[in-house]
Amino acid sequence: MNSAIGKLYPSTKFCFILLVIIASIFTPGHWFQYAMFPLFAVLSLFSGTFVKYLKAYLSSILLIVVLIFAVQVFIVRYDDTTPIWAFIGFSQTGLTASLGITSRIAAICAAIMWFFQVTSTKDMVYAMERANFPKKMTFVIISTIQMVPQMSALSATILDAQRSRGIETEGSLMTRMKAFVPMLGPLVLSLIQQTEERALALQSRAFLFKARKTSLYQIDKRPVDTVIQIVCLAAFVAYVVWMVIA
Known part of the structure; x- marks a missing residue:
């Protein structure tokens, strides 16, 4: 980054x-x-x-x-x-x-x-907020992006807890399947709990408040960003013209 x-x-x-x-x-x-x-x-x-x-x-x-x-x-x-x-x-x-x-x-x-x-995720959130994306859409997109890493980290934590209790989690395919099934319950319950905690956090931050929010974290669009975006737009127009002619 x-x-x-x-x-x-x-x-x-x-x-x-x-x-x-x-x-x-x-x-x-x-x-x-x-x-x-x-x-x-x-x-x-x-x-x-x-x-x-x-x-x-x-x-x-x-x-x-x-x-x-x-x-x-x-x-x-x-x-x-x-x-x-x-x-x-x-x-x-x-x-x-x-x-x-x-x-x-x-x-x-x-x-x-x-x-x-x-x-980074915070860069995407900042850019979408400054582009006046709907707040709910921003939340859904970011939550979807973060879901897989969060589930992976949570699964690793649960597997470590199972190993500490003496449960076999490595070995043959059948052994791993036996360790995977008991992990689903804590994984689902933890995700539900995190959803509730996230909802409370959103309420405490006035998520649905319509006024424009301030942010301590800021990123600025520099001249090089404008140049690259113009080049991309010109390349897209040229590509469309080329496809039509070809």
């Missing part, structure tokens, strides 16, 4: 990834889309989040992309499917379809993952 890229205004980074997502969806072929991962890997290097970005991407998105690719090419049946063994076959149509699907998933996920790693 302390890098030059991380200090950009949230809406500036959002304009950039929105441009990338639109271009990735509508650009024919798959080479442009697959090039987005190296691009955002380089950006994450300059942002100081390269290791975190690479680890998160390879451990999640890459597995999904490989799975979809394998199913589309070797499992799904098309008219030109050539049998290889049992239910496994090869299809050129499936290969073309899988390249189109996986390339877009890879590009969009690369952009979104990079954005959330270089933009």
Whole structure:
């Protein structure tokens, strides 16, 4: 967050990834889309989040992309499917379809993952409040973003508590499943309790009060942010014109 890229205004980074997502969806072929991962890997290097970005991407998105690719090419049946063994076959149509699907998933996920790693939650809240977003919409968006990390941290805490009581939580798949089921009860109850605490906190902060609130935390939109947003807008217009002409 302390890098030059991380200090950009949230809406500036959002304009950039929105441009990338639109271009990735509508650009024919798959080479442009697959090039987005190296691009955002380089950006994450300059942002100081390269290791975190690479680890998160390879451990999640890459597995999904490989799975979809394998199913589309070797499992799904098309008219030109050539049998290889049992239910496994090869299809050129499936290969073309899988390249189109996986390339877009890879590009969009690369952009979104990079954005959330270089933009803090408080920056997003501040930017949305200054953009006069509805307060309820802001709360829903931020709560959704924070839900997965909070659940992961809470799950780790519950697992540590189970280990301290001598419950086996590691080993075979069956052992892990036996440890996972008893964890669901405390996890759900803790989430409900946190929801109640969050509601009380919102009430104490006059969440529904309509007057514009002040903030001790402030970020300023600099001239470089304006330049980047103008460049993104110009690139979007040029892309639309190119798509219409092409």
